[in-house]
Each structure stands twice: as structure tokens, then as C-alpha cells.
Amino acid sequence: MTADPSARRGIPDATVARLPEYLRALTGFAERGITSVSSEELAAASGVRSAKLRKDLSHLGSYGVRGVGYEVDHLAYQISRELGLTQDWPVAIVGMGNLGHALAAYSGFATRGFRVVALLDQDEALHGQQIAGLPVRPMDTLDALVAEEGLAIGVIATPAGSAQDVCDQLVAAGVSSILNFAPCVLVVPDGVDVRKVDLSTELQILAFHEQRKALASAALGPVAKGVAK
Amino acid sequence: MTADPSARRGIPDATVARLPEYLRALTGFAERGITSVSSEELAAASGVRSAKLRKDLSHLGSYGVRGVGYEVDHLAYQISRELGLTQDWPVAIVGMGNLGHALAAYSGFATRGFRVVALLDQDEALHGQQIAGLPVRPMDTLDALVAEEGLAIGVIATPAGSAQDVCDQLVAAGVSSILNFAPCVLVVPDGVDVRKVDLSTELQILAFHEQRKALASAALGPVAKGVAK
DNA sequence: ACGCTTTTGTGAACGAATGCACAAAGTCAC
DNA sequence: GTGACTTTGTGCATTCGTTCACAAAAGCGT
Numbered sequence A, B: 001m002t003a004d005p006s007a008r009r010g011i012p013d014a015t016v017a018r019l020p021e022y023l024r025a026l027t028g029f030a031e032r033g034i035t036s037v038s039s040e041e042l043a044a045a046s047g048v049r050s051a052k053l054r055k056d057l058s059h060l061g062s063y064g065v066r067g068v069g070y071e072v073d074h075l076a077y078q079i080s081r082e083l084g085l086t087q088d089w090p091v092a093i094v095g096m097g098n099l100g101h102a103l104a105a106y107s108g109f110a111t112r113g114f115r116v117v118a119l120l121d122q123d124e125a126l127h128g129q130q131i132a133g134l135p136v137r138p139m140d141t142l143d144a145l146v147a148e149e150g151l152a153i154g155v156i157a158t159p160a161g162s163a164q165d166v167c168d169q170l171v172a173a174g175v176s177s178i179l180n181f182a183p184c185v186l187v188v189p190d191g192v193d194v195r196k197v198d199l200s201t202e203l204q205i206l207a208f209h210e211q212r213k214a215l216a217s218a219a220l221g222p223v224a225k226g227v228a229k
Numbered sequence C: 001a002c003g004c005t006t007t008t009g010t011g012a013a014c015g016a017a018t019g020c021a022c023a024a025a026g027t028c029a030c
Numbered sequence D: 001g002t003g004a005c006t007t008t009g010t011g012c013a014t015t016c017g018t019t020c021a022c023a024a025a026a027g028c029g030t
Helices: A013-033 A039-048 A052-057 A072-083 A098-105 A138-147 A160-173 A199-220 B014-030 B038-044 B052-057 B070-084 B098-105 B139-149 B160-172 B199-222
Strands: A069-071 A089-094 A113-122 A134-137 A153-156 A178-180 A192-194 B067-073 B089-094 B113-122 B136-138 B153-156 B175-179 B193-196
Touching: A013 A039, A013 A052, A013 A072, A013 B199, A039 A069, A052 A178, A052 B014, A069 A072, A069 A089, A089 A098, A098 A113, A098 B098, A113 A138, A113 B199, A134 A178, A138 A160, A153 A160, A153 B199, A192 B136, A192 B199, A199 B014, A199 B067, A199 B070, A199 B089, A199 B113, A199 B153, A199 B175, A199 B193, B014 B038, B014 B052, B014 B070, B038 B052, B038 B067, B067 B070, B067 B193, B089 B098, B089 B139, B089 B160, B098 B113, B113 B139, B136 B153, B160 B175
Parallel strands: A089 A113, A089 A153, A113 A134, A153 A178, A178 A192, B089 B113, B089 B153, B113 B136, B153 B175, B175 B193
Antiparallel strands: none
């Protein structure tokens, strides 16, 4: 059962998290008319070591040619297929504040396998207003979106206070993958995936390292002025 | 040299990445007037297991009381200090498109140890324009910001095409921590930290799991209709 | 046809992170 | 003051991820 003959089940999470970056690098090569890359080149363009890249790719199958490298188009297709991007995923964005606004207008989604099919907000005052060519809808249209559009992925861009409430509504309607921009922990039933993006958290991690650098240079040479600031 | 007597050097990266979440949870407890929490409660509020939480906290020192728990204020202070948040970090945002706009208006920074001191853009047409109470400045004011404000952290919210260029200018001016929202790999010299936030990447990872769920339910019972869609 | 060069794919060693289980250390009731 | 109870801090085992190093496989020139 665990030993799959097609040797493909169970791609490590760490690998899955890097596949999008490989895909982007491959797209870049393709745009420049390059049809073949070595693991070394692709790794450099993705910001990883070549050994790691090769091990990652080995989990999806054997798509390289020894002595030559990888065919750009073919590898890109295989990664796309593995990530489930051969189809377009409908996405709904909830919360039309500053961030929701920016996300609705972000063009990067469309080019990478996603289609924003709806914008929602709990605030009645916003309903009907057009943002980036789409009307803002009330939350109770979620069921219809899941049924008619096959909506499965929701993006939460509300304040932290309403995030859990909105999340519950998404889950109740049948959405099973959620991208959360609100700075809070979401509780969801089994079978629902949540990923969190938190701007403050990222800055705080940077601050930690920044402080470490400052302390280190202060300890080694408190005299330094130009460089160690 | 590596063996530090105060037993504090070398906090694992995985732990550092979770400290902001603990800090947020603690702030939540404090706001509700709770002065003491157990590792179990704090872990639940942070979305981790209590054993993990305790091991994480043990890396910063021994701030709990056996049989009782942790004093909320004290632990919050210790984590803040470890993350370097007892001071306010000046931050500059580069790229005043949709996303830069939203980030400039985001109030979450100020409450968590950061202060947006400048907005920059390469586009001359935007210079002088006011966004969220700050004027948009040209890139050549970076040196002054580093010298006068002590700027050390920069946020890149430009399109992918100009991100490396902007990054180089930040680094040249002396910025040594960068938060990158552009969907591309940045090359920086040693001593400069980069963290990347990529919306499409996150969605693609969700799509992978979503596809896996769809395939699994299709394989186990292609008959199911209501639930497995 | 054959050896030389290149580059993949992978076994094995290593290191980091997680989870478990319990002794140590404290509080509290009486 | 003493014993029962609670909760932390941590050694240990395990799992997960990365790096190394090289054999196997392909192309190429002659």
C-alpha cells in the first residue's frame, strides 16, 4: 500500500514548497528561448543547490537526460501537472480592505493557474461595488460559488477579528483550501488545508537576524563605524 | 567561543520563525486580562503542540514556573527582547503599485515594532505624491535614510523585472535585511538577509494538496457526490 | 565501435526538527 | 511542615530534510 509501483506517491512537503520556484525559473528560461537546462543552471536560477534540485525532481520521476540536462518545456509541464496547474483553479477573495483590493488587482494569479472568480465582504456597504472588474458580493453567495464554479480555494484578507468567522463560512460552503493573510490562528476541521502569510511575522524574523548582526559587530569591533551599522 | 556561558546563542531557525506567533498569542491573552498561561494553553492559541512550545521557549531561557505556567507579560517581554523588538525598526517600502500601496496603509506594522519611515519608487511621476501620510521619494534618497534614520530593513513591492535592480540599490545604501514580495530570486552579498513572500507560490502549494484530495476521493469512491467534489 | 566527457539519479552519511515520556521543581491545602 | 498535585524543562528516540560523492547512463568525436 505504501510501496507504490509507479513510485510517485508521497512527495515531501519541503519539495512541494520548492516546485513553484522551479516552475517560475523554467518559465523564465522558456521566455528567453532556452530549450534545455542542466540541474546546475536551474538550481542557480531557483536559489538552491543542484543536489537538492535533482533530489527534488527525482521525486516526480526521471525527466532528465544524463550528460545533457532537462528539456525546459517538458519539465515545466511535468511540474505543472504535479502541482495540479493543468487546470485553472477558481479562487475567491474575502475582505475588500487595502490588502484585498491589492490582491484582487494582482495580475500574477491569472498567469499561474488561478482565476479570481469572486470578491466577497461582510460589509453591506461594499456590495455591488466594482473592484478590478468584479462586483463585491455578500457572503451568502458562497454556496452558489462552490456549486456552480467549483470553488475550492479561498483567500482571507479580513482583519484578524473576523477571520475565524469568515473561515467557518468558507468551510461550511465546502471550500477546503484557505490562504490566510489575517494575523491569527485559524481552527479548521480535518481535510481542510490552511496556509498563512503574515507580513509582520516576516519582518520580525528579519529583525531578529538584524539584531544578531548588530550585536555581533558590536562585540567584535565596537570601533567600526562605516560598515557595521 | 561557540559555548556561550549565558546559554543563549544559537536559537534554531524553526524556533525563531515561531516566536512571533507566540508573541501574538501572548498579546491576545494580555488584552483579555489574563496574566498567567500554561504551555498547553499558549500552544493551543499558537497552533502548535505544547512539547514543541516548551522546547522552543527553553532556548531563550527558563522563564516558566513549574506547576504554574508562564507569566504573560514577562514572557512577552523576553520574546520581544530576543526578537529585537524593544526598539522600533525603521522600514522603507519600495514600489508603490497596488501592493506597495496596501502595505503602506497596513496598520499592523506599527503595533508590532516597526515604523514605515519612507516610501520610494523609481517612477518620477509618483514623486511627491502622498500615500498614507507619507510622500513618495526617489531612490537616491536611500543613503540619507540609512544615515539619518538608521534604516536597516527594506520591503520590495515592485514588479519582478525591477526587483533585483532595486535590491542592489538598497544593499548599496547599506540596508541589510530585505523582505521581497516580487516573484523572483534575489542575489545579495553575504551578510544581507532576504525573506520572500510569494502569493502565487502559496496558492500553488494549496493547489497541490487540493488536487491530491480530489484524486484520493476519486480513487476511494468515485460514486460520492455531495462531499467529495 | 570505443573510450572520453558530461550530467543525472541515488545510496549513504549527516544534521535539524519533532514528539515522547519523565524527573525535577514548584504550588497549595491542610 | 508535609504530601499530593501540577506543570515545566529536557534527555532520548525518531522522523524529516540536506549534503556528499559516485556509479550509471547518455552524447560525441574520432
